[in-house]
Amino acid sequence: MKHRTLDWRNRRSWLGSLRFYAGDLLDPAMRRHLERKRPKCWSDDLSWLPDHEELVPAFCDKLASYYSHAKAFHGCRPENIRSYYEHGLQGHQADRIQARFRELFSDVAPDQLQKAIDELGNRSTSEKGKIWLTGDDRKMLDDFGHYSINGSEYLLSLAARLTRFDRYGEDYRWRLREIGVPTVLEVDIPFALIRPGQQAEVANMILSVWGQNVTGKHLGMDLSPCYVIHGDIPADCIKDHYHPERIRDVHREPGMYVSTVTQCEMCA
């Protein structure tokens, strides 16, 4: 299979490529129909497409056989970036995060730490082995940059629990901002690692954007794909990384996190 990467940020490119793999589905007759009817081309309800029940799965198959990879971004706050380049991205491992939690908060009573872990028990199993990524890094830093500010969501939740037990004491969450470096990893995910349901969501978003372009009726929604990978992503899929300087901060005033570290030993 030829190496082709779907980069969601480069809309002009993926819209232009549609004719190479889906020209027979999204043909001139279809365009004329949409230009005439001008429906609202939603991504979560594709009934605006004629024969959508057959067309959408067929389009999804073509998309998945055309692209070998999807470019995606992973926000994190690693203490050791090199390990990503050596071992790849590893799915959520609760026991490792719990061990780090105990180290970072070793000054807190062990029974309090255990209580925080116990209360979040289900969460550590439901997220097991998963990795979250998104198709647009700029949007990520605006909408959910907290992974780059605080690191692991699970670790943040554990620290938040601890803060609740100690209501008048320290807000333990801020301690997570003193370790590691805010980082965005650029990853080319092999399309085969993306679950069928998420491939279908991307296909629907592409059809929606294409439809809005054809009808000229823009819905004003700025969608971007989210990928939840179940399992590890090999190191050779990591194409680059950078350290964002400004990240929107939903947890703390004034709402903009400014990072002072924008270089690391692994920066090219």
Ligand SMILES: [Zn+2]
């Ligand atoms: Zn770096």
